[in-house]
Amino acid sequence: MKNIEKFWKAISILKNGTEATSYGEVDTEEDFNKIEWKTGENASNGTAIVTTTCPHSEITWTKVKEEMDKL
Amino acid sequence: MALSKIDVSKMITGVTPLTNGGTGGTSIPATNLASSVTGTLATTNGGTGATSIPATNLASGVTGTLPVGSGGTGLTSGTTDQILKFTGTTTIASAAQAAGGKIGQVVYNENNNPSTISSTSTSYITTGITVTITPTASNSKILLMFSSGVGSTASSGESMRQWYRNINSGGETALGAGGYGMANYALDSFTPYELTWIDSPSTTSSTVYSMWYKSDNASNIAYAVWASSYYYMSAMEILA
Numbered sequence A: 001m002k003n004i005e006k007f008w009k010a011i012s013i014l015k016n017g018t019e020a021t022s023y024g025e026v027d028t029e030e031d032f033n034k035i036e037w038k039t040g041e042n043a044s045n046g047t048a049i050v051t052t053t054c055p056h057s058e059i060t061w062t063k064v065k066e067e068m069d070k071l
Numbered sequence B: 001m002a003l004s005k006i007d008v009s010k011m012i013t014g015v016t017p018l019t020n021g022g023t024g025g026t027s028i029p030a031t032n033l034a035s036s037v038t039g040t041l042a043t044t045n046g047g048t049g050a051t052s053i054p055a056t057n058l059a060s061g062v063t064g065t066l067p068v069g070s071g072g073t074g075l076t077s078g079t080t081d082q083i084l085k086f087t088g089t090t091t092i093a094s095a096a097q098a099a100g101g102k103i104g105q106v107v108y109n110e111n112n113n114p115s116t117i118s119s120t121s122t123s124y125i126t127t128g129i130t131v132t133i134t135p136t137a138s139n140s141k142i143l144l145m146f147s148s149g150v151g152s153t154a155s156s157g158e159s160m161r162q163w164y165r166n167i168n169s170g171g172e173t174a175l176g177a178g179g180y181g182m183a184n185y186a187l188d189s190f191t192p193y194e195l196t197w198i199d200s201p202s203t204t205s206s207t208v209y210s211m212w213y214k215s216d217n218a219s220n221i222a223y224a225v226w227a228s229s230y231y232y233m234s235a236m237e238i239l240a
Helices: A003-015 A061-070
Strands: A020-023 A036-041 A048-051 B083-088 B091-095 B102-111 B117-119 B125-133 B141-152 B159-167 B173-179 B191-199 B207-215 B222-225 B231-239
Touching (some): A003 A061, B102 B125, B117 B125, B117 B207, B125 B222, B125 B231, B141 B159, B141 B207, B159 B191, B159 B222, B207 B222, B207 B231
Antiparallel strands (some): A020 A036, A020 B117, B102 B231, B159 B173
């Protein structure tokens, strides 16, 4: 299983239904800090409003890494 | 005493010699013009008056037009920026060039070793894959083509795609309805996916086209591009 698959599996365990986007593998905290987390939607064109600051308290790099290492 | 006419065919036999005004023979030998004739025959006597025929100056020495049936065009002039066209089996005239269908330019973006791009967003998120084109005419059309693999982690999940256009960094505009992706997911056998669109941007400004995607459900992971697979995006300007 690739790390990107483990990452998404970890996210679903920590908070299923979280909306986020990854550009590449998530191997390190630096990669984790580049994840774009959806916070809303632009009504004018249907695009996501995103932030690279994770808005979910249940999801941190430490918790994600812990779950990934279990897989 | 009056002389009567003499019928030489009946009164004279044999050969009359040259000294008597005859030819000295029963037939006149052929003359070899190449070796037996010298000088020139004057034009007043039906000749050319010259030992060679001078070249003809076509610009000043010829009048009229050469018809199509003789290998010419039958024309004395044409219309600027037009082409020759047969208007009949033996007539040619100026005609405008056929309009439309000309490719003005092509730009493309391809990658045979991309990184994985994935999302659970249920709102459109950019893949980051773009092409930039500056149309040469505001009435041009832009033919957009994109291909890559596509997938979703749910057996019934859908990864949807959508073209967006951004003129002069003025904001993203969705083009038409989004295309739908595949339902079955397998990392090692992504389904090839194509999404084509024809756009009329009505601009001669720099225009960025990009591919966006989303998942139909936040619990499903939509893969826009899988690592080590490929993607290809192109934009063609079709002149009016």
